[in-house]
Amino acid sequence: MPMSRFRPRYLLPAVIALAIGAYAIKTWVLPAPANTGLLTAEVRKADIEQTVIATGTLEAFKQVSVGAQVSGQITRLHVDFGDQVKQGDPIAEIDSLTRQNDLANAKASLANVRAQRAVQAATLKKVQLAFARQKAMLAQNASSREDYENAEADLDTAKAQVAALDAQIQQAQIQVSTAEVDLGYTRITAPIDGTVVGVVVKEGQTVNSAQSAPTIVKVAQLDQMTVRAEISEADVVNLKPGLPVYFTILGEPGKRYNATLRMIEPAPDSINTSDSGTSSSSTSSSTDTAVYYIGVFDVPNPDGKLRIAMTTEVNIVLDSAKGVPSLPVSALGTANRDGSYTVRVLKGGKVEPRDIRTGLENSINAQVLDGLQVGDKVVLGDAAAGSSTTVRMRGGPMRL
Template identity: 25%
Template sequence: MALNGNGKNGRKRRKRWIFLGSGAAALLLIVVIVSAALRPNHAIDPDKLATVERGDIARSVVATGKVQPLTGVEVKSKASGIVEKLFVDAGDRVRAGQVLAELDKEQLQAAVGESRANLGAAEAAKQAADASYQKNIVDAEGPDVPFLKSDMQRAQDSYKQGLIALNAMQDAQKNYQLALNRQMSAQRNVQVSKADVAEAEAQIAQAKAALDNANENLQYATITSPIDGEVLSRDVEIGDAVSSILVLGSQATLVMTLGDESEVYVKGQVDESDIGKVYLGQPARISVESFKDKKFQGRVTKIAPLGVEKDNVTTFEVRVSIINATGELRANMSANAEIILEEKKDVLLVPEGAVIFDKDKSTSVDLVDPKSDTGRRRIPVKVGISNGVKAEVLSGLSQGQQVVLQ
């Protein structure tokens, strides 16, 4: 019985030790887990890391605007009428003097015929007035007056001598008086006929002017290109009515828009805080939506001397010209002209988000340092120009080092 009791007690003691051992192990595991959970984790999220690398950087200002042809012309007609023929379409190349369109000429040709007939009538009236004037001049000189006066005096002497009858003398006196009256009347008519000649000359001048105008209108019915370039838009179709620019001015019908796109420009606005850094001939890079991976080279060719204030912000108009030999840039494309203020090639670059500025405007960055208690180490650096995304590193970092984005 005693052995059995000892055996049972031994088994109880072994179970108790096993239980205590398991509890101690479990407690140790809990302590390890809790310690691991409470221990600071200094690993840095890879998304917060950036590598110092080499590249090109430029400091610039951006002028946003539209692509415009350097030479652009709105073609309007000097004559009114109906479009009868169109010889070009949008996208066609044209030369100066090339016929673009023709208006219906029937009424214009009729006007030319009427004006020519009026000129003929005026010239005929002038001839008649000249003939009358010349006749009056001759009559005003009275070529037969001296002869008839002598004849009258001889008749009077003969009558006194009783050689002729009274009625013969009276006839001589009458003939002389009639000639004298004709002379005086002609002298008065000279001024009248002279005025008739002047009026006829004025009628001729007026008729010639009307004929010239009719001929010009007939010529204006043929619309030609004023420049070498490209048809940017054709704004009328056959059968459309066209109003004259000579009558309606800027409100006249737009027939076509032409432009020379071999050289184009972007007209944009630059803030007054940056305009002092912009100068004529300054290089610029132009980007458009149609060619997202391509930059076009240009230069500043115009800076407005007068700023424009809007919403308390003053801006200056700047024009950037681009040689468009390939014709890729087209009118009215939205474009950004990046005017280069300063550019560096093959320099160390770091994201601006990694640069730390203190109250003294000193700059520093956090380097990845696994040995540090925080997993990072702050070092001073010297930065150069920035483009708003990346900054040039002048000293303090080497290529390949990893920095922490703040």
Template identity: 30%
Template structure:
């Protein structure tokens, strides 16, 4: 029990020693002066910088769908056009001839269609006539058959002569032959009707083909008049009057029209190391060389996943939307973009210069205090205590904007002055090494350590 009490007392003593700090006394140096910078409170943002190009949100390439010589141009650079306005015209003469030829072919096909229709009607009437003749012959056959049978009976009763019986038999057989002939005629007329109907369908196809050719010719004629598909401003004219266009392999571009220059976008190239921090909806700021003192605000609209590889350097295209109501931004301007990826409000801000500072001279740190100072995520800054001695303070930092870092934890308050540089007697800066590394030989400094729980 006594041994247990002794162990507990030792542990409590160690905790008290760590909590209240360990002092390492070395004689103070004379002649050193220190430059300090104040700790401030405010907003801090982590940003990513990149360059990009200002572009209209929508640029429409107006092209020609037919080949020919540019006859007239009705729009030029910076021209304001409305949807449906005529912007150019291609020489229409060849296309007019095509329309006339198509009309003639269609008229000829329609004439053939009328003739084919008449032939079908004639074939149908012939079929009907043959069918009527067959019915007539069938009626005669019935009569001839009855007469022949009657005369056979009369001949058996010796009421008529053999010649009269043979005459009726001949009439009956002749009527049978007429039946066969009438049936063959019907078949022939029906075959002719089928042929005429097939010819009629073929002529209908010819008419449809002629109509399609005429419509194509008229469409091509209409294509010689080029209209603006959108309302906007002409930002580029690619052709001149008299220039010949060939639209067979690739559609030639005549104009580039920006649909709305009051809404622009900046295409920023973000390095692959930073792209993971960029998300849609983040705030972005940028400047252009034409207005170096004007900051334009935008919002990240899209992070495109397609990589852009130039000389083994991988970047990604990030689209930033921006309002351009004053029309200051022009297509093609170079944008110096800053994207805000993280932001904290009303926090203590530590100067980054203080984080880089390490005092000159030999600095002997007690091992236990050193372990406390080297806690996880902790960093070291220096300030002057009331006695004029350097005092190291371990802190934990958060986001940084390059000039200041957010204080997450540590005994630093707004208004504290942190040492950022050591000066010699002549006022020249003394280059020091990072804290924790072996410092150059020099006069010792009096240093006081405070405990910090990381």
């Protein structure tokens, strides 16, 4: 065919026909790869944390129940929910008329005893002079021994009466001081700087402090919060103060709040409600109930987002590793006797078993210490036959 008569439109159908033929040969003549349908996971670098998970509750770093130490009617309430108070600010006032009367009576009693003491002091001076005369006269044989002894007895009596009145004055002064303190209790002030988080009474309400101090308001410092986390007895043995902690709240599940574990209470909260004695019934019931110990840590709260009684999801970090080779824990299965794991690795179109050793692990990934490299593909299961992934639980592996 002459070159001048060649057209591109004749070339395109030939190329399409050639491609269709090649696809048919590849599909129907060549065997399928051996790894068709296998589910794999690639070994990649990841950050792994080994943590203990606990549920906690937010509390104020410091909270005080401000109570009434005297009985009476609340005549005025100076604060309401959410008010900011400084130490010494007025909180409430209780009807003080009765306490004012008590103070006036105590002062009157004190004045009375002091007057009696003044009279007795004059008497003492008189008998002192009489005794001095009798003593001088006895020395000159101008008086009898009996008169001298009577004068001496009168002097001793007058001194004793003055001493008794001095003691009564001290007692009366104590009564005045007590009455002044009771009068001061009718004016209730804030014991700390903080926020009013609870108002228990209302104006006009009568409170009775005969048995216990009734609470008027509750004041809390909210610029710093405390988390009390419940830690199971299986995990608490691995923890110690100083470990890093982070937690989230329900309203902001994506935001982490970081802190440091301050302490772990030595006994569970149930000790505050249980009897001090141990009986057979309490012992048997305790074995059927989960035991939790309280871990305590503090966190700053400058913006006030953290509130009292919020629920927290707490993670206490036992150890961590950053940027280490890792693979899904679902690829591990059951550990061998030496602590290693046997996994299936896809390499060059073939699947081969390989023993590996792991380090830190969480609920998702496990750190690879030996046996695999970044980029290796580990077989998880067969998609065509149904997944045979093994999920490792705390009590042992479970097939899915």
